[in-house]
Amino acid sequence: MDPQANIESSPPAANAQPYVERSNPMPNGSGSAPQTVTSKDPKAAALAASDLRNIVRRKLTGYVGFANLPNQWHRKSVRKGFNFNVMVVGESGLGKSTLVNTLFNTSLYPPRDRKPPSLDIIPKTVSIQSISADIEENGVRLRLTVVDTPGFGDFVNNEDSWRPIVENIEQRYDAYLDAENKVNRMNIVDNRVHACVYFIEPTGHSLKPLDVEVMRRLHTKVNLIPVVAKADTLTDDEISAFKARILADIEYHHIQIFEGPRYELDDDETIAENNEIMAKVPFAVVGANQEVSTPDGRKVRGRRYPWGVIEVDNEEHCDFVKLRQMLIRTHMEELKEHTNNFMYENYRSDKLTAMGVAQDPSVFKEINPAVKQEEERSLHEQKLQKMELEMKMVFQQKVSEKESKLKQSEEELYARHKEMKEQLERQRQELEEKKSRIESGRPLEEKGKRKGFSLR
Ligand SMILES: Nc1nc2c(ncn2[C@@H]2O[C@H](COP(=O)(O)OP(=O)(O)O)[C@@H](O)[C@H]2O)c(=O)[nH]1
Ligand SMILES: [Mg+2]
Structure with missing residues (x-):
């Protein structure tokens, strides 16, 4: 980090005053009570439900x-203050620096001097710069870090433009993981990227292949918030058509963009507010740091054109206010929580698994009672089927054994029968022969030969 880039808090703080929206620094949904659970998480919902059942309601008699x-x-x-790290990604010239300045109402980025054309100013890679500023609003301090990616999309071949960005995000996770593994974990500085604002060029067509590629690389690592840059260059109709196409592209490529969570126990007002914000994604934004005066004499932040003034803070003109509301007023804690609980957690477990720290999956597996019951039932059925099959096989075997035995004894019987028949036949022939001899008066053969032969 460039130490010079740390901008002191006092002038921006004074600057921040006119855009106070709410004095309560706690965004919605932060510090969620155990009952406040999303409908997406069945395990937590079941847990909370059983907790709720055990709650005994009591009226207090005193304070x-x-x-x-x-x-x-x-x-x-x-006292502790807050910190928030936001990354801006998008081709250069799309107004990233201007928008960051507009968002936090500070001049985080001083105007850049453009150098005369020369070969030296063509960057070789996407450089990553991070700038921190302490800003203060009604006594609440926020350490804001903006991670900028100048040079993105500036090359003839932008194929690997995403690489330094992903590497930077991962380095930040690594640093956090290292810090967590140290003996003293009390004062970990969270430098992880909590939100990534992705700038889409206002072409009016659809996402470019580079956008798709980069978003696909990023969406599992950070909370992606797509915005249509320089929305003042498109008409209202063009913007709504462009937004629809972008959303279709995002869905087609299975890109996960950040969606505010829905809490069942939120009040209607909060739900309506969230829906209103989410309906504007991808936010069509305009950045401007200059104050201009409108034809009716108001002083506003905006851009003046020969045909009129586009006001940054006017919701009729662009979605800037909604983007700021989501990033800062309503979803900042949510973005940080999601980064910690999902993005970082995934990275961490992948990393540890790759390092050979094996996990017992059964320990960490979420158990859904219905699924478990179903599993047990099918296991039981399989067992029954196996037993049935075994019984059938044993039966078959016994039957065939019996059959072969029967067959054998049948054959034996048949053979004995045949033998006896032959013997009888032989006896009959001999008797026949004797009879004819006696009849013809010839003597019987030698006695010895007839031994044991009865003539009865
Ligand atoms: N029309 C229009 N121009 C803008 C907008 N935001 C910034 N610009 C201009 O675009 C140019 C590049 O802006 P810059 O913030 O340096 O872009 P970066 O390279 O993405 O950081 C500057 O001349 C800005 O004045 C916008 O919302 N609409
Ligand atoms: Mg810039």
Whole structure:
């Protein structure tokens, strides 16, 4: 990180005042109570349901004091301050730096001097720059870090443009993982990228192959928030058609963009607010740091054209306010939580598995009772089938054994029968012969030969 880039807090803080939206620094959904669970998580839902069943409701007879817990939390958080790291990705010239300045109402990026044309200024790779600033609003401090990717898409061949970006994100996860593995884990500085604002060129066509490639590389690593850059260059109709095509492309390529979670126990107002924000994705944004005066005499942040003024903070003109609302006012904690619980967790477990730290999958497997029951039932059925098959086989074997035995004894019987028949036949022939001899008066043969032969 460039130490010079650390911009001191005082001037921007003073600057930040006119755009105060809400004094409560706790965004919606932060510090969620155990009952506040998403419908997406069946395990947590089941757990919470069983917890709820065990709750006994009691009316207090006096003031105990735990109603003050949120205030404790508030004071502690304010004392500690917040930090938020946002990355901006997109081809150069799409207004990234301008938008960051507009978002946080500071001049995080001083105007760049453009050098005269020369071969030296053509960058060889996408460089990554990170700038931090401490900003303050109503006594709440925020350490904001913006990770910029100048040079992205500037090359003749942009094939590997995504690589330094992904590497940077992973390095930040690695650093966090290292810090977690140290003996002292109390003061880990969280430098992980919590949100990645992806700038789409306002072509009015659809996503470019480079956009698809980069988003596909990034979506499992960071919370992707796509925006249509320089939306003042498109008409309202063009913007809505362009947005629809972008969303279709995103769905077709199975790119996961950040969606605010839906909490079942949120009040209607919050749900409506979230839906309103999500309906604007991809946000069509306009950046401007200059104050201009409108024809009716107001001073606004905007861009002046011969035909009128486009106001950055006017929701009729662009979605800038909605993007800021999501990034800062309503979803900042959500983005940080999602980064920690999903993006970082996936990276961490992949990394540890690759390092050979094996996990016992059965320990970490989420158990859904219905699925488990189904599994057990099918196991039982399989066992029954196997037993049936075995019994059938034994039966078959016994039958065939019996059959072959029967066959054998039949053959034996047949053979004995044949033998006896032959013997009888022989006896008959001999008797026949004797009879004819006696009749013809010839003497019988030598006695010895007839021994044992009865003539009865
Ligand atoms: N029309 C229009 N021009 C913009 C907008 N935002 C920035 N610009 C201009 O675009 C140029 C490049 O902006 P810059 O913020 O340096 O782009 P970066 O390279 O993405 O950081 C500058 O001349 C800005 O004044 C916008 O929303 N609409
Ligand atoms: Mg820039």
